[in-house]
Amino acid sequence: xxxxxxxxxxxxxxxxxxxxxxxxxxxxxxxxxxxxxxxxxxxxxxxxxxxxxxxxxxxxxxxxxxxxxxxxxxxxxxxxxxxxxxxxxxxxxxxxxxxxxxxxxxxxxxxxxxxxxxxxxxxxxxxxxxxxxxxxxxxxxxxxxxxxxxxxxxxxxxxxxxxxxxxxxxxxxxxxxxxxxxxxxxxxxxxxxxxxxxxxxxxxxxxxxxxxxxxxxxxxxxxxxxxxxxxxxxxxxxxxxxxxxxxxxxxxxxxxxxxxxxxxxxxxxxxxxxxxxxxxxxxxxxxxxxxxxxxxxxxxxxxxxxxxxxxxxxxxxxxxxxxxxxxxxxxxxxxxxxxxxxxxxxxxxxxxxxxxxxxxxxxxxxxxxxxxxxxxxxxxxxxxxxxxxxxxxxxxxxxxxxxxxxxxxxxxxxxxxxxxxxxxxxxxxxxxxx
Amino acid sequence: xxxxxxxxxxxxxxxxxxxxxxxxxxxxxxxxxxxxxxxxxxxxxxxxxxxxxxxxxxxxxxxxxxxxxxxxxxxxxxxxxxxxxxxxxxx
Numbered sequence: 442x443x444x445x446x447x448x449x450x451x452x453x454x455x456x457x458x459x460x461x462x463x464x465x466x467x468x469x470x471x472x473x474x475x476x477x478x479x480x481x482x483x484x485x486x487x488x489x490x491x492x493x494x495x496x497x498x499x500x501x502x503x504x505x506x507x508x509x510x511x512x513x514x515x516x517x518x519x520x521x522x523x524x525x526x527x528x529x530x531x532x533x534x535x536x537x538x539x540x541x542x543x544x545x546x547x548x549x550x551x552x553x554x555x556x557x558x559x560x561x562x563x564x565x566x567x568x569x570x571x572x573x574x575x576x577x578x579x580x581x582x583x584x585x586x587x588x589x590x591x592x593x594x595x596x597x598x599x600x601x602x603x604x605x606x607x608x609x610x611x612x613x614x615x616x617x618x619x620x621x622x623x624x625x626x627x628x629x630x631x632x633x634x635x636x637x638x639x640x641x642x643x644x645x646x647x648x649x650x651x652x653x654x655x656x657x658x659x660x661x662x663x664x665x666x667x668x669x670x671x672x673x674x675x676x677x678x679x680x681x682x683x684x685x686x687x688x689x690x691x692x693x694x695x696x697x698x699x700x701x702x703x704x705x706x707x708x709x710x711x712x713x714x715x716x717x718x719x720x721x722x723x724x725x726x727x728x729x730x731x732x733x734x735x736x737x738x739x740x741x742x743x744x745x746x747x748x749x750x751x752x753x754x755x756x757x758x759x760x761x762x763x764x765x766x767x768x769x770x771x772x773x774x775x776x777x778x779x780x781x782x783x784x785x786x787x788x789x790x791x792x793x794x795x796x797x798x799x800x801x802x803x804x805x806x807x808x809x810x811x812x813x814x815x816x817x818x819x820x821x822x823x824x825x826x827x828x829x830x831x832x833x834x835x836x837x838x839x840x841x842x843x844x845x846x847x848x849x850x851x852x853x854x855x856x857x858x859x860x861x862x863x864x865x866x867x868x869x870x871x872x873x874x875x
Numbered sequence: 876x877x878x879x880x881x882x883x884x885x886x887x888x889x890x891x892x893x894x895x896x897x898x899x900x901x902x903x904x905x906x907x908x909x910x911x912x913x914x915x916x917x918x919x920x921x922x923x924x925x926x927x928x929x930x931x932x933x934x935x936x937x938x939x940x941x942x943x944x945x946x947x948x949x950x951x952x953x954x955x956x957x958x959x960x961x962x963x964x965x966x
Contacts, residue, residue, distance in 0.1 A: 483937045487945055497944070499937050515940070599958060610916025618958040666958045672932065674916045677924055682932050688959050728955035730932060734924045743929045749955040759952040767929045775929070785951050811951045822938070836938065842949065868945065872937055 452480055452502065479503045483872040490865045492556060493523040510573040513584075517566040524556035528699040528807035530794040531555070531858040532710050539639050541698045542628035543651040546642065554862045557698065564590040570599075578605040586620070595622045601668075610674040620664040626697045629655035633717030634805075637700055654715070662692030678735070684728040694718045701807040702794040708854035711797060716806040718790070719755065726751040743767040757811060759785035773826045779838065781818035787811065787847040793860055796852075809861070813847040816840065820868065836870040 480502050487495040497519035504512045527538060529549075536549045540559050549555040570584035579602060586597030599618035605611070624630075628651075635654045641647065665688070672682040695718045703712040730747035745765040752758040762782045769775045788811040790804035820838025827833060844861040851860060917925070924930060933939050933956075946953065953959035 481937045483941065485941050497941060499940065501937055517940070519944075607916055608919065616958065664959075666954065668954075668958060674925060676915070677917050677921045680925060680930065680932065684955060686954050686959065688954060724952075724954075724959065726952070726955040726959075730956070732930055732932065734927070734930055743927075745934070747956070749952070751952040751955060753951075757951050759950070761952065761955070767934070769929075783946075783950060783952075788951070810949060814950070816950065840945070840949075864949075870938070870941065872935075 452478065452500075477504050477506075479874070481872065481874045483870055485868065485870040488867050488869075489523070491524065492864065493521060493525055493560065495519055495521045508574065510571070513568070513570040513572075515566075515568040517564070517568075517588075519564045519566075521560055521562045521564070523560060524558035525560050525698070526809060526862075527555050527557045528701055528716060529555040529710065529713055530702045530704075530807070530855065530860055531862075532702075533854060533858065534709070536710060537639055538700075538713065539637055539642065539651075540628075541626060541631075543638075543648075544628075544642065546639065552858055554859060562590050562592070564588060564593075575602075578609070579603065580605070582616075592626045593622065593624055595620060597621070599666075612670075612672045614668075614670040614672075616666075616668040616670075618664075618666045618668075620666075622662050622664070622692075623659055624661070624693060624697070625659040629697075630657045630660050630693070631697050631715035632656045633695065634714050637713040637715065639713075660693030660697075662690060662694060664688065664690045679731065679733045681732075682728075682730045684726075686724075686726050686728070688724040688726075690722045690724070692720060694720060694722055696806070696808055699806060699808045701792065701805050703797055704794050704852065705797050708852035710794075714795070714805075716808065717804050718788075718806055719804055722753055722755055724751060724753040741769050755811070756789035757786055759783065775824045777822040777824065779818065779820050779822065781816075783814075783816040783818075785814050787813040791847070793849065809842075809844045812844055812861075814842055814844045816842045818868075822870075832872075832874040834870075834872045836868070836872070838868040840866040840868060 480500065482501075483497075483499045485495075485497040485499075487493075487497070497517065499515065499517050501513065501515040503514075506512070529536065529538065531552055531554050533551055535551050536555055537546050538549065538555060538557070539546050540557065542559070547558065566586070566588040568584065568586050570582060572580060572582040575581045582599075582601040582603075584599045586595065586599070588595040597618060597620040599616060601614060601616035603612055603614035606613075632654050638647075638651050638654055642651075667687045668684060669686070670682065670684045672680065674680050695716055697715070699716045700713040701716055702710040703714060705711045726749055728747065728749045730745070732746075733744045735742045735744070743766070745763075745767070747761075747763045749761040749763075750758070751761075760783070763779075764781075765777055765779045767775055767777045788806065790802065790806060791808075791812045792802075792805055793807050793809075793812070795802075795805060818838055818840045820836065822834055822836040824832055824834035842864040844863075846861060928934055939957075943953070943957070947959070
């Protein structure tokens with residue numbers, strides 16, 4: 442416990458110093474500040490079978506001031522390694538691809554889904570949010586976001602206003618956010634529809650030939666989100682929330698690492714071209730949530746059920762149902778099973794491959810993440826309240842993505858090959874609140 | 876006879892509600908529902924269960940942030956509950 446308090450004291454002083462509010466000048470003030478910071482720390486491991494592994498650490502601090510102003514600060518660091526599907530389709534023979542950087546090649550064995558195993562990235566993210574009561578029953582909030590990876594920079598701001606009425610049983614809120622992202626991939630931005638250069642990367646002509654498939658070194662995109670929300674307390678045991686959101690993304694929405702296989706009359710890959718997505722996307726979603734606190738007969742379980750319907754102008758629509766059941770055990774621990782179901786339709790320009798003789802298209806992507814898919818998450822969290830009110834929790838979940846055929850006729854040559862491979866992942870997390 | 880026939884035809888035609896009327900009905904429904912909200916809710920001293928951490932709309936913001944990052948990276952949808960935003964060049 443002493444160590445615990447020491448860590449909390451150190452973090453509190455560090456947070457105060459960062460804010461420029463100064464390390465406390467007297468021991469009395471210092472003690473008061475230490476008491477006011479609350480921290481949440483978490484370590485998460487996300488590991489896909491044969492693909493990406495991500496480790497993520499979050500440290501979030503929250504401090505409430507005299508007049509109910511709340512400051513939230515959050516630091517996130519994650520490391521990504523492993524392999525990611527490059528978009529090309531499995532073939533009856535081995536396939537050779539050039540790495541996105543242009544430095545070297547990799548070979549995918551016959552019958553396997555092509556994966557680029559060069560992904561390695563570290564991301565640091567900082568978030569700050571200031572919330573305070575304004576006039577009457579109105580609460581205002583502003584925040585900032587900074588995120589940096591080796592090849593990616595994201596800056597964001599947001600603002601939110603909430604109005605409480607009906608004895609604070611009803612709340613209407615409206616929020617705005619804007620993100621500006623800059624992508625600087627190693628190897629540059631590929632020219633849409635240009636053929637991936639495959640060959641001897643140590644030859645003299647390689648660099649100049651590779652450069653012909655590039656159109657620049659970086660690209661940007663801007664995201665504007667509007668979120669309108671309404672929450673309502675129904676009775677002593679139930680609360681509900683309804684949201685509508687409108688999101689506009691403009692700029693470079695193509696994934697520079699993704700390619701599309703071009704198949705010949707025998708359905709064999711003759712070429713791989715870089716994908717091309719529209720430079721704008723408008724997404725809308727409606728979200729509803731209900732939480733209900735059962736009584737002793739059902740172990741005081743809290744049920745949390747939500748549903749989201751999302752639709753966009755790429756012709757993708759999705760349904761998400763998320764449910765958690767918080768079951769307390771005595772006063773000091775709880776178990777929280779979690780089930781999530783997700784289903785999406787394909788973007789209108791999604792194609793798992795292109796047939797050589799087909800009519801040219803304006804946009805194409807074989808990225809399964811914008812194809813038709815069903816995904817399920819199942820798992821549980823176990824939480825333990827320790828002496829002094831600190832909470833330790835463990836979460837273990839299984840995530841399964843099941844891409845499906847959106848109605849395309851599969852060529853005979855590809856029969857028996859896994860064109861829509863299942864992706865499985867384990868999510869393991871340890872959290873500590875102090 | 877002709878007059879009677881005309882009257883008969885007019886009665887037989889189904890009335891098409893105009894867009895304005897549909898909007899009015901929708902507006903009245905929404906206002907009525909909002910009005911009904913005033914009878915919903917609790918008194919301040921009845922908030923014992925609602926005040927519990929497990930009853931907060933987002934009971935664990937850290938779990939929520941981690942989940943948002945995973946699903947943003949792996950699926951075509953994001954946001955809804957919070958801002959969907961940009962933020963990473965996820966693979």
